[in-house]
Amino acid sequence: MHTTRRNFIAKTSLFSGLLGWNFLGSGKPAVKPLAxxxxxxxxxxxxxxxxLPTEESERPKIEVYLPQNAKTSRPAxxxxxxxxxxxxxxxxxxxQVxxxxxxxxxVSAVLFYRHRTHQHPAPYADACRAMRLLRKNAAKYGIDTTKLGIMGFSAGGHLASxxxxxxxxxxxxxxxxxxSTSARPxxxxxxxxxxxxxxYGHMGSKDNLLGKEADxxxxxxxxxxxxVTANTPPAFLFHTADDSAVPVQNSLFFVQACVEHKVPVELHVFPKGRHGVGLAPDDPKLKIWSQNLLSWLANW
Incomplete structure (x- = not known):
């Protein structure tokens, strides 16, 4: 495993500077420098x-963001x-997330998973591998192994769910x-x-993941x-009611299943907003979803 470790845990340690994000207050974000x-x-x-990616830049990987604070047991x-x-x-x-x-x-890690010519179970295997690597390296990264979450947007939300x-x-x-190591978030x-x-499904995601003639x-x-079962972890969801690409019914289905199985769940549906808004920094009414998320995470 020593040579294997050198091959795939290839580290690029660098400081990405100071971040100025802090959305917990109202109005404009306050500057909060953090290396x-x-x-x-x-x-x-x-x-x-x-x-074996189509291009070298598509090698499956995670980019880990490690806040340089004094805590040694942090959520990830x-x-x-x-x-x-x-x-x-x-x-x-x-x-940005x-x-x-x-x-x-x-602590957060952005997952670059196999896609396009790589169908199921390749993206799933990459996500599970990433979860296990984070949990395995918890001591090194200062991660609390009981507080390892997963997040996904759009098709990434399908992968996360x-x-x-x-x-x-x-x-x-x-x-x-x-x-030996659980992938469960x-x-x-x-x-x-x-x-x-x-x-109400997104057929493009289905076809890319499973093929047009899927089983x-x-x-x-x-x-x-x-x-969804009683063992599904607590969930937070946000969606827009007029999403024309991935209808809001997707989130409603998941929330209903959580309620039926007594899984703690929080849902925020906003009246308007295009699909793929991310943090929605230019939409004053929609961008508060990240404040809601941070509030949900505050007691974690």
Missing amino acids: VKKETIYLWEKGSKND ILVCPGGGYYAIAEDHEGK AELFASQGI TVATQPELYKDPLDDLAS DRVILGYPVITFGE PTLVEQLSNHKQ
Whole structure:
């Protein structure tokens, strides 16, 4: 494992400067300088079948944002950007979100998962591997292993909700942590998520993940509101009522399932807002969703 470790846990330690995010108050964000150390971890051994991207930049990895504060036991959140399982929206649904969490002293990691030509279970295996690596390296990163969450936007929300509801669905043979380290998140955060592959589902995500002639059994399995159980972690969701790409019914289905199984859940539906808004910094009415999220995380 020593050579393997050198290959796929390739670190790029650097300071990304000072962050100025603080959305907990009202009005304009207050400046809150905080140094953040950024590190890249590749998920799989270079050259393995799980590490054969179309382009070098598409190697499965996580970019970890480590707030440089005194705490040694902090929550951590794996962020899964959207992109319809065809691309990775790593900026407005990844980097900016990770910076927001880091400004609040939360460790975060942006997941670059396999997509486009890589169908199920490749993205799921990448997400589970990332969760296990974060949990395995908890002492190194100052992570509380009982406070490891997962977050996803759009198709990334589908990926996050799959891991949250079905953390044991598939164990990749190349994942040496699969038998010893849990991938189950302790909380799940979903922004305008793809939840169902049935009515109201986003067919582009379904086709990219499963193919146009998908097995109906798998379509059912990956309609994640149907997989919620009493063991599903507490959930936070936000959506817009007029989302024309991923209808709000996706979030409503998931929330209804949580309520039925007595899973703690918080939902915020805003009247208007295009799909893929991310933190919505230019929308005064919608951008408060991140304040709501930070309030939900405050007692964690």
